[in-house]
Amino acid sequence: MAGNSDPLSPRAKLAVTAGKAVAAASRAAGRGSGSVIGGRVALKLDPDLLARLAQNLDVVLVSATNGKTTTTRLIAEALGAAGPVVSNALGANMPAGITSALAGGSEARYGVIEVDEKYLAGVARDTDPKCIALLNLSRDQLDRAAETRMLAENWREGLAGSKAVIVANADDPLVVWAASSSPNVVWVAAGQMWKDDAWSCPSCGGVMQRPGEDWFCGECGFRRPTPSWALSGDHVLDPHGSAWPIHLQLPGRANKANAASSAAVAAVFGVPPQVALERMYQVQAVAGRYDxxxxxxxxxxxxxxxxxxxxxxxxxxxxxxxxxxxxxxxxxxxxxxxxxxxxxxxxxxxxxxxxxxxxxxxxxxxxxxxxxxxxxxxxxxxxxxxxxxxxxxxxxxxxxxxxxxxxxxxxx
CATH class of the missing domain: 3.90.190.20 (Mur ligase, C-terminal domain)
Known part of the structure; x- marks a missing residue:
């Protein structure tokens, strides 16, 4: 956990140094940031490096089909109020890119990590996160990704019994089903504009009923949980019923939803909603998006x-x-x-x-x-x-x- 300053083993230090050297060479050759190739080399030299780098951090993992890069950035901005943050801000979200990002954050207290949906269970195993944010699941990359219910099942099995606080979108039935295997879930009413991947019940296959904003399965009783946080217009409602204004430079309802989930995550680490949301205003663009x-x-x-x-x-x-x-x-x-x-x-x-x-x-x-x-x-x-x-x-x-x-x- 944070504050524990176990030095890295000589092998881990060598792996970090070699990874940084390869990344620098890749950048010099004009082949991008080098973070992925650097991480791959480092993990080859020390397969346990990701776990070693994460052991001194309070880690947040963020996974979803849409919005994870932006939400990762908003959470990192919010947690900056409580201490130094390391994050894979450019979106390299598989183990090599994540390892590379953490290797650059030796002074950090928090690690805010975007994770590709298919790698979430493994990265959670390696990094022992304090909090995991699950935003949504929908069809994507149809040639390589399993269909969405199989991804949800992968999350559900991988997160079963997790010690992490799961901050999950109560409006996405696939996310709710995946998160329900965890003992400690904070539900956020973040909305769900795209519903075409959640017309059948992920639990029993029955037809999902969707009266208004609510949803439930008429066959097995699986239903929308009661949220403790909610997006309401231009405000975030916290568990005490207080409404906090969202002021973002990023456009659209989806980013307000991302901000609501981010505020709920920040609260897990003791950062009040007002402080978290004020800090999120600094974000003008994310890796070129919205520029x-x-x-x-x-x-x-x-x-x-x-x-x-x-x-x-x-x-x-x-x-x-x-x-x-x-x-x-x-x-x-x-x-x-x-x-x-x-x-x-x-x-x-x-x-x-x-x-x-x-x-x-x-x-x-x-x-x-x-x-x-x-x-x-x-x-x-x-x-x-x-x-x-x-x-x-x-x-x-x-x-x-x-x-x-x-x-x-x-x-x-």
Whole structure:
């Protein structure tokens, strides 16, 4: 736990040093941050390194299909009120990237760690977290991820009997089912805009009833737990019934939900909601997301959306028509190579917006927009798409590697 200053073993120190050297070489060669390759080398030299690095930290793990990078950043900002924080702020969320991040935080008291959904159980085993935040589960990367109920089962088994405080979204039945195996759960009413992965009961397979904001299974009685924290408009309601205003520079309802969950996590560590929420105001953008950049005399707002749930939330925060929208989709390894998820997105929400389509899989997206009766044009690249729009604001929505391509092109 924090305060215990066991020095790292010579082997662990060698692993950390070697990992940092490899990461630095990777950066110098222009191959990205180097955090993943550095972490891989370090773990090869000392397979227990992640556990050793975590043993002196109070650890928070954050996992979800959507919002984990932003929520990790908000929690890290909030816990900074109580002491130094180390975090994998750039989103390298598998064991190698996490190891690399913790290796750089020798003075930290708290470790705030984003974890890929499939690695949560293993990372929780290694890091002995004090708190785990579970935000949502929905379809994503269909070629590599098990379907959502299997992921929920993986969480449920991996977290059974965990000593950690689980801060979980009471509005997502899959998350509730996964968290219910834990003895200590703090329920947050954070909302659930995308419901298409939770129409059948994860416990018995029965049909889920959804009257209003409530949900329950008519067959086995599995139902929404009573939340102790809630997002209510522009406020977070705490367990004592006090309402705390949310002031964020990040847009949209989804980020208010992320802030509500983050406030509940901060409270586990003794940081009051008012202090936590005030600190979250500092966050203007997260790894380039939500940034507005000047490019070719236009103002481009860069928005990341990786799966149907993410696209739905993103459509809810773009400026009204006739603001132009550029959509960019790739299907490289980090995105998942299966683009059938595009058919799960309701593109009629873009009616009235001039749309330009770019990216490796622009033709897949064009077919989908054609079926949705949207007016669009297919462009060769970002420059052509921007030239097609009048001066002023453009909303640019991209999935993961397409987003990285965009950031490189606009110098962000």
């Amino acid at each position: 507005v950049v000047q490019f070719m005399q236009r103002d481009l707002r860069l928005l990341l959306a990786k799966n149907p749930a993410g696209w739905l939330e993103t459509f809810s925060l773009i400026d009204p028509p006739p603001t132009p929208v550029i959509l960019s989709v790739n299907a490289r390894g980090a995105d998942g190579t299966d683009t059938s998820w595009l058919w799960d997105v309701d593109y009629t929400r873009l009616t009235g917006h001039p749309i330009c389509v770019i990216g490796d899989r622009k033709l897949d997206l064009a077919v989908r927009l054609e079926v949705a009766n949207q007016h669009f044009q297919v462009c060769a690249d970002l420059d052509e798409a921007v030239r097609a729009a009048p001066p002023g604001r453009i909303e640019v929505i991209a999935n993961y590697t397409a987003f990285q391509d965009l950031r490189r092109r606009v110098g962000n």
